[in-house]
Amino acid sequence: MTDLSIDIAGLRFKNPVTTASGTFGYGEEFLDFMDVGQLGGIFVKAVTGKNRDGNPYPRMAETPSGMLNSVGLQNKGVTHFCREIYPRIKNFRTHLIVNVSGSTVEEYVEVAARINELEAIPAIELNISCPNVKLGGMAFGTVPAMATEVTAAVRKVYGKVLMVKLSPNVTSITDLAKAVVDGGADAITLINTLLGMAIDVNRRRPVLSTITGGLSGPAIKPVALRMVWQVHKAVHVPLIGLGGIMNATDTIEFLLAGASAVQVGTANFIDPTVSLKIISGIDDYMQKNNFKSVSELVGALNTD
Amino acid sequence: MTDLSIDIAGLRFKNPVTTASGTFGYGEEFLDFMDVGQLGGIFVKAVTGKNRDGNPYPRMAETPSGMLNSVGLQNKGVTHFCREIYPRIKNFRTHLIVNVSGSTVEEYVEVAARINELEAIPAIELNISCPNVKLGGMAFGTVPAMATEVTAAVRKVYGKVLMVKLSPNVTSITDLAKAVVDGGADAITLINTLLGMAIDVNRRRPVLSTITGGLSGPAIKPVALRMVWQVHKAVHVPLIGLGGIMNATDTIEFLLAGASAVQVGTANFIDPTVSLKIISGIDDYMQKNNFKSVSELVGALNTD
Amino acid sequence: MHFQKVIRDLTVLSNIRLNDRHFVLDLMAPDPLPTMLPGQFAQILVEHSPHTFLRRPFSIHNVDYHQNTIRFLIQIKGDGTRNLSTIKEREILNVIFPLGNSFSLPVTGKVLLVGGGCGVAPLLFLARFLNQNHIHPDILVGFRTKKEVSEIESYAKYGNVQVITDDGTEGEKGLVTDHPVFQKERLDYRKIYCCGPEAMMKAVAGLARFHGIDCEVSLENTMACGFGVCLCCITPTDKGNERVCVEGPVFNTNRLNWFGS
């Protein structure tokens, strides 16, 4: 038997396979398909200060080995989350981590402070890919100083494990990683979606109502792996890697590149049980290659 | 009959379909397969000041709907190009455009000045994705001031059509586009490859000798389209779009997003004759949709 | 009402080509099928199609609980459906089902089913279901042309079928709303169930509304997951943005914003 458990900033995960925010709902929709208690963790979908309707339809376009979405953080706000959702899911036997989003530093702080009070939530993941409404719509995650600022502000009110999720749409991912570590991040998730676009030539219109949207799926895996590897060399906090993971092999690639855990995103849409298959696939790989603990794989890429 | 010809900075292309640098050699290898004179143009592979051996093997990794390469500008240098290659290809009945690369401003200028003397070459394409050896390896194409500087320096010695090819690995592609227009670019090509990585889990090693490499193919098309559209709104020089084009539909998407012409890259490896199929596919589309001139399609995306 | 959703490898029992653009797939499950209702759909995984990344949603056309078979009526649109059209007997398809809500239980009185093109798919199951509930519906099906008219005998088992074609090569000529059943004096239905292209559903819903008839439609939408987690498939309703794959695909047209506010 191999040891799949892994420590991330003092939090023990039973295995390194978690599900990505926005692709797993609150986990409830998966109960028909699987025992969610077998997952390393669930990153529940983005929670903002107030209710958000999200963007108009159409919100999705299929692309080669991927998809674009422009859901736009649709959710009923933090109060609804705490009152309605949390009681329904708090007994799932896995780490529940809330993806915290906002358009101002104040909104991030408000949501983080409210989530801090929920006993069964051991960590949050700050989603800093959102445009900062006060600073002309430039995303928090694209300017290092802004990234440090929002992380530090949340750090003040949030006492548990603070993860920050980075956007890949930047010239230097390592600058952003260092910026959030400076702000007090305990761990870094990467990557969020690449900004992309799809066009319908028959209608001569963008497919998405928002014109551009976020690209996810296997198409982005090479970029995601590269960023995990670059950040792994640049900072000393644990990393959670994602982007196009479809199977155990993809997952092991992220671990080797330096991720301590992974998130499965778009793949959940194609096979809702894929995470469990990945967990057993990692175990197979470790047995075949004589690894005892999954932590031996983390950053074990041989580059000489 | 539709009119497929298009003007780019005063240069008339017989149609908007050209082939991308590094994916079409010097055109000679395609003579068995097709009449290259039917192409709008050929962007020949990168030419540098001196001979370059390129990177060690392995230089290629297949990825979902794409591939990574780390060829590394292998070529025999500008003198060899002018003496040996140019005489062999100068009578191809299509626009031959040389992709000019370097590691210092001086190298770009030297190569551009030499190519300026070749009568049958009506334009060059500056490839500013290369790392600047004098400035710590940061690519010319990622820092606007550096991009302006190298463009302006080449502008001084190069009298014909000056195109600059941008790297997508930046936070703001429009800043870079404006920078090269400031430097005197007549047209902008976008995009070059996305920086990515592939890992072999059996050997626990990177697949590429250089660890990271350039991602091309359909996987990057959504990102490329988004950048063409953003730049089309931001600057007023003609654009040449590329990234993942496999067929006429993809091409029309780029034209609608704002490109005046396209380059076909990785697709040449899969079907060496694909460019000719694309040309006739555009004609079909125009006939079906009652367009007379291909220029009517450029930027014709309806976004209200 | 919660329907247990399952992921199953189903075996292709038959793949019958109806015409150039349509085919019927019968899939068989090894174990008993879960309960499903008309209007629900399935998400089919299309392997071997390089241009089909996500699953493809298809309405349940019919179910046979005795033989453990489930039937789909599919129109060839792009790579995914083209690929499915070539699948052979004994091959395996991975399917998630049943998904979404269903047409609401029938009221007493006359009801009309209106289907256009491939939108007829859920109506066969619905007609049978109404029949089991002692309702003999009127069924109006529209096709482009005679060559595409199909399965009329199947519908005829459960109701009075009328056909209309765009080009008049069979039945009446015109769009479904041109059909005599929509003449004012005959519009004495308690309910209209409609499925087809959005423009058609809007036209039918408009007539129904004008005559004060309850109308339910089955919406199409681009779906990534099909089971409620991606929020890609929303439609604006009186309750805000609702998911077509969970709160739909069947909506009472009074709840949609089709008629302005």
Next chain:
Amino acid sequence: MHFQKVIRDLTVLSNIRLNDRHFVLDLMAPDPLPTMLPGQFAQILVEHSPHTFLRRPFSIHNVDYHQNTIRFLIQIKGDGTRNLSTIKEREILNVIFPLGNSFSLPVTGKVLLVGGGCGVAPLLFLARFLNQNHIHPDILVGFRTKKEVSEIESYAKYGNVQVITDDGTEGEKGLVTDHPVFQKERLDYRKIYCCGPEAMMKAVAGLARFHGIDCEVSLENTMACGFGVCLCCITPTDKGNERVCVEGPVFNTNRLNWFGS
């Protein structure tokens, strides 16, 4: 020497499974085949395989100019070859060929062909070609185990075949270099042609060099285009980085940097 390269839709004439991991494809052209030589290869497009983006290179195993057929011997490695292994008669494959250089024209005197596993593919065509040039080669073929030993009769038509298996279940036991032909006193060949896994080719090349025998190998490599434009497939030679798909795949081992400098 320039070989006219063509892109053709070829029809699958037969797909014969040799064992768990190997199969032989016969493809037929509608028009006369271009001239090709042993050592050259083809790039096959694998459709219907979502994980196969680029073409796949395979050596020409044999050619029949009268019947316009070309044969490939293929080992199942990943998705692309697995997909090809299921292709049926009459299906179409798009193929670019002939690509690359060829084994050099034979010298007089004894020659040895050494193939390991799937590396035997180009050697059948080569053996036939040598035969046509009045050379009767010794042919040593290595396999993992008896079950994988195949096509021995085909080789036997053109030379003296000897078999060695890793597990000794047929012929000698061990790696090809363990075979008695490599015993010093018997190594009186003028030339050795070798194709197989790189480690095997290096071992054979080392022995050949030690005994002063000319040795040609056919290199594998990851290829994007296969016809010389991408520069992905280079190998270091005495002339710098050369393209395996154009200047190769066959190289005289003296030109490679296998033995240090």
